[in-house]
Amino acid sequence: MLTRLLSGDGPRSLPLALILLAIFLCLALAPFLFPGTRSVDTAARICVFILLVASYDLTLGYAGIVSFAHTMFFGMGAYGVALASTHLGRGFDALVLGTLAGALAAAVFALLIGLFSLRVRAIFFAMITLAVASAVAVLVSQLSGLTGGEDGLNYQIPRALTAAQKYLDEPVLGVRINGKLLNYYLVFAASTALFLVLLRIVNSPFGRVLQAIRENDFRAEAIGYRVVYYRTIATCVSAVAAALAGSLYAIWLRYVGPDTTLSFEIMVDILLMVVIGGMGTMYGAVIGATLFILAQNYLQGLMGAAAAGLEGVPLLPGLLDPDRWLLWLGVLFVLSVYFFPTGIAGRLRGE
Amino acid sequence: MTASLLQTRDLAVRFGGHVAVDHVTCDFRAGELTAIVGPNGAGKTTYFNLISGQVPASAGKVLLKGREVTRLPVAERTRRGIGRAFQLTNLFPGLSVFENVRLVIQARCHRGFDLFSMAMSHAEISEAAQEILARVRLWDLSGQPVSELSHGNQRKLEVAMLIALDPKVYMFDEPTAGMSVDEAPVVLDLIAGLKDDVTRTILLVEHKMDVIRTLADRIIVLHNGTLAADGPPAEVMASDVVQEAYMGKALEDV
Numbered sequence: 001m002l003t004r005l006l007s008g009d010g011p012r013s014l015p016l017a018l019i020l021l022a023i024f025l026c027l028a029l030a031p032f033l034f035p036g037t038r039s040v041d042t043a044a045r046i047c048v049f050i051l052l053v054a055s056y057d058l059t060l061g062y063a064g065i066v067s068f069a070h071t072m073f074f075g076m077g078a079y080g081v082a083l084a085s086t087h088l089g090r091g092f093d094a095l096v097l098g099t100l101a102g103a104l105a106a107a108v109f110a111l112l113i114g115l116f117s118l119r120v121r122a123i124f125f126a127m128i129t130l131a132v133a134s135a136v137a138v139l140v141s142q143l144s145g146l147t148g149g150e151d152g153l154n155y156q157i158p159r160a161l162t163a164a165q166k167y168l169d170e171p172v173l174g175v176r177i178n179g180k181l182l183n184y185y186l187v188f189a190a191s192t193a194l195f196l197v198l199l200r201i202v203n204s205p206f207g208r209v210l211q212a213i214r215e216n217d218f219r220a221e222a223i224g225y226r227v228v229y230y231r232t233i234a235t236c237v238s239a240v241a242a243a244l245a246g247s248l249y250a251i252w253l254r255y256v257g258p259d260t261t262l263s264f265e266i267m268v269d270i271l272l273m274v275v276i277g278g279m280g281t282m283y284g285a286v287i288g289a290t291l292f293i294l295a296q297n298y299l300q301g302l303m304g305a306a307a308a309g310l311e312g313v314p315l316l317p318g319l320l321d322p323d324r325w326l327l328w329l330g331v332l333f334v335l336s337v338y339f340f341p342t343g344i345a346g347r348l349r350g351e
Numbered sequence: 352m353t354a355s356l357l358q359t360r361d362l363a364v365r366f367g368g369h370v371a372v373d374h375v376t377c378d379f380r381a382g383e384l385t386a387i388v389g390p391n392g393a394g395k396t397t398y399f400n401l402i403s404g405q406v407p408a409s410a411g412k413v414l415l416k417g418r419e420v421t422r423l424p425v426a427e428r429t430r431r432g433i434g435r436a437f438q439l440t441n442l443f444p445g446l447s448v449f450e451n452v453r454l455v456i457q458a459r460c461h462r463g464f465d466l467f468s469m470a471m472s473h474a475e476i477s478e479a480a481q482e483i484l485a486r487v488r489l490w491d492l493s494g495q496p497v498s499e500l501s502h503g504n505q506r507k508l509e510v511a512m513l514i515a516l517d518p519k520v521y522m523f524d525e526p527t528a529g530m531s532v533d534e535a536p537v538v539l540d541l542i543a544g545l546k547d548d549v550t551r552t553i554l555l556v557e558h559k560m561d562v563i564r565t566l567a568d569r570i571i572v573l574h575n576g577t578l579a580a581d582g583p584p585a586e587v588m589a590s591d592v593v594q595e596a597y598m599g600k601a602l603e604d605v
Contacts, residue, residue: 007469008471008472200466200469201466203469205457205464205468206465207470209454209457209463211445211446212443215445216442216443219442221425221426221429222405222441223429223458223516224516225463233464
């Protein structure tokens with residue numbers, strides 16, 4: 001049962017299995033283990049980014065395709081929900097319609113970019129995705145009448161998914177059973193299910209062809225696989241999964257803006273997460289996203305505490321100033337790439 | 352010796368001013384093993400590339416079972432039955448030996464666009480791959496990554512992948528190059544075994560004269576991209592022009 005659920009591709013390493021289990025349990029029980037708005041918000045972000053990074057791993061790690069348009073697809077899902085909720089009014093029909101429209105737009109864009117540019121060299125495809133993604137980001141910030149421009153869009157989601165809706169009068173284990181909790185579990189369940197779908201796809205006959213193409217596209221073609229079609233489908237599947245992650249994010253945040261979904265900074269974050277976690281493993285996405293978002297959210301606080309604790313010692317408090325957190329993240333990244341070239345998941349599997 | 356399985360009609364390619372293959376017209380019949388010989392740079396591998404599609408032809412046609420395939424992409428020619436093994440080993444280095452062969456069988460079974468089943472749950476594909484690995488005596492190495500195989504075993508796997516493809520036209524490009532004396536016979540026995548099926552045709556680029564003498568039903572000689580001789584091995588090897596111009600060096604190697 002578990003083997004089928006994981007598509008026969010288990011962690012294959014005890015430490016990796018334990019880490020994954022710990023992350024899974026923490027996320028599954030996050031509202032009860034770590035009550036508080038900020039920690040539950042962090043948990044939801046982790047869920048969304050695990051899905052987003054896993055979908056990126058499908059193209060980068062499995063098919064060997066370098067794309068810089070992943071945040072564009074993520075944004076399409078998010079803006080789909082935002083626009084539908086703004087124009088159709090608050091309701092589940094708006095959420096479903098927005099999600100589907102966003103996923104469809106992502107699939108069509110991925111198909112067009114793929115068919116036009118995946119025939120040629122990898123570097124050309126990377127450049128095209130960069131150009132299209134930049135163009136879309138500029139368009140979104142300029143068309144402020146439609147998209148809210150740099151300010152983004154605030155909108156309402158169904159009351160059943162907000163804190164205003166109470167399901168039980170009494171708190172359970174000190175946690176209020178309300179719409180916000182339901183919203184968290186919607187994000188958690190959808191991310192988990194879609195992650196398992198992606199895990200299945202990379203272990204399917206199709207996924208094996210992607211790995212063959214990554215290893216030697218010339219030979220893959222010579223044994224009868226039309227490489228350009230496989231690459232294009234992989235790009236589309238990855239784009240749709242990214243759009244779905246974007247929709248979940250939009251449902252959770254009740255806000256979209258260029259900075260939360262489309263910015264190039266997020267693209268870089270995704271790249272870092274997949275490389276730190278381990279490319280071509282899927283489980284690397286889980287570890288990479290969790291570590292990175294925890295660091296993003298709590299490293300500053302930790303450093304502030306450390307700096308205060310070391311007051312009076314020369315140099316160190318300055319280095320540990322919370323404003324320097326990006327410096328330390330950079331150092332961590334360099335070290336992890338140097339010591340774990342196959343990422344944390346690859347390293348734990350002994351590769 | 353029946354109808355032609357594979358034909359090339361005035362097949363030519365030029366790279367800039369250099370004509371690498373110069374209007375070669377040749378028929379390859381079912382049940383026949385044709386050795387293709389000629390000095391280095393004569394256009395043997397380029398001729399192969401034109402037939403299997405890696406290099407587009409400048410002029411002329413390639414016909415498989417009478418139907419033109421000249422404009423088809425490589426993968427489509429493979430699906431129609433033109434199978435190719437490469438001179439320089441050309442495998443999937445990061446994947447296991449088993450997975451290399453399994454991917455070929457999966458391609459033959461047209462399962463590549465299946466996104467939602469588990470690859471390892473298709474027992475018939477896995478069993479066929481195991482059977483091929485047993486035939487080439489690589490079974491005990493099936494779990495190893497290809498990048499860790501010896502050169503000889505990589506050559507064997509190269510041949511195994513072509514056999515797994517089960518094509519109508521087998522194209523071997525120096526299959527035993529760089530193999531040790533005790534490894535080469537395994538590969539040559541496999542190729543000889545393929546001759547039992549008289550519905551296929553085999554093309555073999557080879558330099559070793561003893562190999563050609565034992566395996567070939569026919570020899571064609573390429574020189575400067577043109578077809579210089581064509582006929583039964585004894586006749587072609589005995590002809591003066593071939594002896595002097597193209598075979599002299601090769602015969603000394605034996």
